[in-house]
Amino acid sequence: MTESDLIIREIKKSEISLLKKFTYTAIYVPQGAQKPHKSIVELPELKIYYENFGTKADDICLVAETGGKLVGAVWTRIIDDYAHIDENTPSLAIAVEEEYRSKGIGVRLLLEILRKLKEAEFSAVSLSVQKENFAVKLYEKAGFKVVKQNGGELVMVKTLGKV
Template sequence: MNMEYTIRQMKQSEYSLLNDFLYEAIFQRDETNLVPKTIIEKPELQVYIKNFGEEKDDYCLCAEVDEKVVGAVWVRKVNGYGSVDNITPEFAISLYKDFRGHGIGTAMMKEMLKYLKNAGYSKTSLAVQKDNYALKMYLSVGFQIIDENNEEYIMVHYLR
């Protein structure tokens, strides 16, 4: 089934949706025992969305299906799980479960990478759990593993 979708810049009035997308971005190995939504209140997760839009490097694209926002990809300079330095924006992406597997995530990533390159950034980074299905997608759009810890790979996409 081919799903019709649009990718566009997220409006400031929609930034509250990042709470949902931050939760959706958490890789949950056990679908029968989900972590509580309150986990996103942890400071190490709040850095990705708190006061989003107030920093000069905050930028977000979203995917829309039937006039409903179903996914988001956003970047900001944070000291997060995938930080490599203080000048590289860190990448976050998520889609509601029903919309995964249709190429929407890959399309959102490619649009964000194009934006970052045009905006003059030399690279972007992210962290991904080693057993996360999204790892294949990150590799397919050009992210490279540059470091790892017990659970995660730190990945960078060089934009030049």
């Protein structure tokens, strides 16, 4: 896969059902730990990331496509989740298929959704991440700051400037 093979675009309505799979992909599994059963995404605290996605005006999703295959997604919505800050700040979720990680896809997805959120005039975006997740460095580079720590989990917020 080359950089020019990768397309970042808005999700199509026909693809929204894939957010359930990407919610599972987004779950951080520490080195050597066993992956949870796929049914974990049926838990209410995870279902809110994908259930009825696209029905609220603040639901935004971008996907990474290469060779006709969706290999990553980033999406935001205002929900009462682990990263909830307030009723005006969307929570961000991001997932890249394992075999496509460390190729810059996550960076491109993140930067593009931050641009879209600015255009939509959101003042901030939040996310929740495990402290030992390598993605913490990506979020810090993108300007996210830790605002809360709960055990091994960090809540990070990025203030968005004007477009």
